[in-house]
Amino acid sequence: MKCLKTMTPGLLLVALIAAGCSRPSDTKPVANDAKGAKKADAAVEHTHGTGPNGRVVFEVGSHHVEFTVDHGKKECTVLVLGDDEKTPTAVAATEFILITKEAKTKEGQIVAPMTIAMMPVDARGGKAAKFVGADPGLGNVADFEGTISGEIDGKPALGEFKE
Numbered sequence: 580m581k582c583l584k585t586m587t588p589g590l591l592l593v594a595l596i597a598a599g600c601s602r603p604s605d606t607k608p609v610a611n612d613a614k615g616a617k618k619a620d621a622a623v624e625h626t627h628g629t630g631p632n633g634r635v636v637f638e639v640g641s642h643h644v645e646f647t648v649d650h651g652k653k654e655c656t657v658l659v660l661g662d663d664e665k666t667p668t669a670v671a672a673t674e675f676i677l678i679t680k681e682a683k684t685k686e687g688q689i690v691a692p693m694t695i696a697m698m699p700v701d702a703r704g705g706k707a708a709k710f711v712g713a714d715p716g717l718g719n720v721a722d723f724e725g726t727i728s729g730e731i732d733g734k735p736a737l738g739e740f741k742e
Contacts, residue, residue, distance in 0.1 A: 636664050639675070639727055640736025646727075648742075650720055654713040657697055657727060669706035674698055675729035677712060682721035690719045697727070 636645050643660040657675060661668040675697040682690040693714045699707035724741035 635740055635742050636660065637738050637740045639729075639738035640731050640734060642668070642670060642731055642736065644727070644738065646723075646740050646742070648717055648723065650718055652713070653715055653718040654711055655695065655697070655717055655723075657710045659708045659710075659731075667708035669703070669708045670731045671706050671733065672699065672710070672729055672731050675710050675712075675727050677725065677727045679716075679723045679725035682719075682723055684719050684721045688719065690716050690721045690723075692725075693717070697729075 636643055638644070639657075639659075643662070643664045645658045645660060645664075646655065647658070648655045655677065657677070659668050659670050659672075660666060677693075677695045677697050679690075679693045679695075681692050684690065693716045695712035695714050695717075697710035697712040700709040700711050701707060722742040724739075726737060726739050728735070728737045730736065
């Protein structure tokens with residue numbers, strides 16, 4: 580107690596805060612209602628592995644997709660996948676718009692942002708799993724990132740990717 584009396588009010592406040600209950604910064608609060616378990620699951624970040632072509636998988640709307648680039652052909656492909664993140668799954672979509680941010684090659688060359696229309700390949704009954712687009716900038720070997728948007732099954736869909 581003698582120690583507390585000799586502390587200045589500012590130091591006492593810092594000591595109380597430091598000794599108080601704390602929660603790690605990455606912990607998210609969990610709801611305490613009947614749907615709490617589902618809310619807690621949603622609060623945990625969803626991660627993806629690699630797709631069937633060994634490339635980045637991300638979400639566009641409620642669908643998993645894989646983004647690949649063929650630098651020689653100067654084209655990119657988006658493959659819509661099932662829940663297993665491996666099986667191509669056809670969706671009703673007429674096109675996607677892919678927008679990349681400025682990127683750099685390993686040599687330091689700037690690759691300008693691109694806006695690429697991704698059109699369906701091998702569509703059947705108005706549905707396709709594979710969408711392809713081309714741009715001369717894709718001939719550069721760089722780690723691309725950006726957004727993709729469109730309509731899937733009549734609903735707006737948006738996703739962000741980073742190689």
